[in-house]
Amino acid sequence: MADNKNVISDVIPVMTKITEHKLNGSNYLKWSKTVRVYLRSIDKDDHLTKDPPTDDTRQTWLREDARLFLQLRNSIHSEVIILINHCEFVKELMDYLNFLYSGKGNISRIYDVCKAFYRAEKEDKSLTAYFMDFKRVYEELNVLLPFSPDVKVQQAQREQLAVMSFLTGLPSEYETSKYQILSSSEISSLHETFTRVLRTESTQSSQTQRVLLLAVIQMNNRVIEEEVEEELQAIEIISVMERLVLIRTQEESFVIIIMSLAIQNIIVRNFRGKISDHRW
Template sequence: MAQEMNITVISTPSKLIDIVLAPDGSNFPEWKFLIKVNLDGMGKGDHLEKECPTDATAGDWKTTDKALMSRVINCIDRRIILSMQHCQTVKEVWDLVNKWFSGTSNLRKLYQLSQEAYRSSQKGRELRDYYYDFKSVCVALCAAMPITNDVGEMTKQRDRLLVFSWIAGLDKEYDVIRSQLLGNKDLESLDQVFSMLQNASGNNDSNELQERNVLMSQGGSTSDNYGYGSRGGG
């Protein structure tokens, strides 16, 4: 007697693409590309960028948008959907996931992408896999920091990459401060970051100096750190 099997069938018309956006956004570049390609191919790419019209076509536009929205939502992990219940249009969903995962307003994501792009390592992967993974990172980084005609914005992007490169090379003792910096809304310049780190280091140095003074008052030696502490006499 054949064993009974339970098979779950997903109706393809209910999903715009075959992949689901991961809750950590790790596959966002691929997901974004496929969503856009499919909607453009259907002649509905304008729903990603335009608001609902206010003329006589508004009714039909809303009906189409709701149908498209359901198919896009079905391509998103359920844990993310809970945070987008306020979205009413495809554009609102699109703008929200771009804000979360594109990196444009997320310094930690930008930092991660910059490190994967500029400090890349094969790490035992097949050459082809290493190449495709690197290309994926480059696409995500370019999407997060697009080329524009705005000189000010381009200068800001360049300065941000310089900051990322510099703080990535900081010693381990600065790990906590680095994490705090990436939690900021923005990092304007390398000079600003250096000043912030110097101030933080100054506070740490003051605390350390107080500890050294206590040790010296108790007869402790500081030769290991300064090179001129108490020496054995003969």
């Protein structure tokens, strides 16, 4: 019985969850923070940074890591589970989830967060709800652009913030430029960003001019085609009229010929009558 109790005590934690709020992708920052705090509270946060040991403690460490791994897995939504089936250790799992959802190095995500941070509005939310939303965005911004004692890193982050603020203020007609810049693997300098936007604007302007020119040419061609068609219709009408005149003329000529023949018949009959009278 004692052995059975030990087995049960070992199995129960496997089915538990670290948090009731399962990871669904959009709540990664809050979820990962909860996981790290939990692991630190039980003095197991070394599983986030260390690989399996190779000494005599390996088996114990692997058993603990497997138990924590299953607890993490039970705290993840089924749609995300499909993406992490290849992971076997806690560190591997957390690193991969960080790659998928943290947004670090994802310029488009940094842009979205900066836009939400610099253009936050209370709207119809309560003051507390507005503050909580703003704080959430602020915390995510700190994750995407974490503080660093390295001066060069700080300068690069300030340059990134300047670029994001510049792009946020551009109107909708510059969406193509913003998409190209945000799709790149790294953020260029503010000056380079402006140059790329200006270059794209010039290209779009040239393309617009070409489109307008083609439209004018097509319109002119359409007008010419309509004029030619009208002329052809006019020529066809004239041709028909000429045929009608010709037919009319032919009909009149035919009538004249018939009348001439009739007159000739009358003259011949009269002449024959006079000859008969003379004989008598």
